[in-house]
Structure formats: structure tokens, C-alpha cells
Amino acid sequence: MRNSLRYASKKHWSAITADLKLIYTAPSVPAAEEAFEVFAANWESMYPAMVASWRRAWQEFIPFLDFPLEVRKLIYTTNGIESLNARFRAATRRRGHFPDEDAALKVLYLTVLERQKNRPNPTGRINGWKAILNTLSMTYGDRLGLK
Structure with missing residues (x-):
């Protein structure tokens, strides 16, 4: 989250965090991918480096979604x-x-x-x-x- 927000203007932080929450609380990998595509469509034109950092780290992020929701929240x-x-x-x-x-x-x-x-x-x-x-x-x- 912090890495994403470092690329964004503070006035957009609440909207970005709301969109990102849909990704990391998604019930499955396909749902997370769908939420990410919406996120990318909303923010890539304004903050391409932020979206690119998510694309680069996606393979490292996917195993996080294998954890149950309670454990994810702890992490x-x-x-x-x-x-x-x-x-x-x-x-x-x-x-x-x-x-x-x-x-x-x-x-x-x-x-x-x-x-x-x-x-x-x-x-x-x-x-x-x-x-x-x-x-x-x-x-x-x-x-x-x-x-």
C-alpha cells in the first residue's frame, strides 16, 4: 500500500486505497485479477509507475491470496x-x-x-x-x- 501511495498525490490516496483493498481482500486469484484490471483502468493514465509496480510484483503477490482472509488481515x-x-x-x-x-x-x-x-x-x-x-x-x- 505504501509503495503504491508514494507515486500518487495525497488527494487521491483514499480512492486508491479503496481500489487496492478490493484487490488484496479478493476471495480468489481471478477475482483479484479482475479487481486489478479495474484498478489499472482507473489509475494507469494518471500514475503509470504505480500500476507498473503492481504488474511487476503480481507473481509475488498471488501466493498471499492463498491464505485465509483472517490470516491475510494479520499479515x-x-x-x-x-x-x-x-x-x-x-x-x-x-x-x-x-x-x-x-x-x-x-x-x-x-x-x-x-x-x-x-x-x-x-x-x-x-x-x-x-x-x-x-x-x-x-x-x-x-x-x-x-x-
Whole structure:
């Protein structure tokens, strides 16, 4: 999404993101291809580099559509991951250096456990996690040791 928006004027961002959402939430590859053709027809004349980047990356994008919708949402919603990475960076930056690897891991572990009261989601929980966990266990339970 961000890569696409870097080519576009800010005034078109909401329309572009709405069109792109139809692609990455499509129930199947043919439906995604159809949504992409509509997207390309709407935006290629104005932002040819944006559409070309999607065309170049299409083969890498298609396997994403094999995931169930709940897992896809977990993948494309990176806010939780970015938030945790920012907390890790802040925790390690404040300390400068560590005597050994165990000390660094301990700081990261405590950072994960720390509640952040000034955040809308102080525990870092993911909305809809139970549905995602059910889908993951049914789809990838052998990898998770759940089957």
C-alpha cells in the first residue's frame, strides 16, 4: 500500500486505497485479477509507475491470496508489529549497550510484558485474535504443534 501511495498525490490516496483493498481482500486469484484490471483502468493514465509496480510484483503477490482472509488481515495489518518494533528500539536505545546477549533478551522480554497506559491498546492484543488463532490452527496446526 505504501509503495503504491508514494507515486500518487495525497488527494487521491483514499480512492486508491479503496481500489487496492478490493484487490488484496479478493476471495480468489481471478477475482483479484479482475479487481486489478479495474484498478489499472482507473489509475494507469494518471500514475503509470504505480500500476507498473503492481504488474511487476503480481507473481509475488498471488501466493498471499492463498491464505485465509483472517490470516491475510494479520499479515497486511502491520501496526502491531511496527508498534512492538518501535518499543524494542526505544528500550535498547536507552540502554546503549549490553554486557551479553542474555541481558539484551531480558530487556526485550520485559518490554513485551510492559503495559503502556498511554496507548489505545495497552496490552498489544490483536482484535479478532480468537478467529485468527482458530484459522491458523486449522490451516497450520502441524507447524504450530497444535494438531
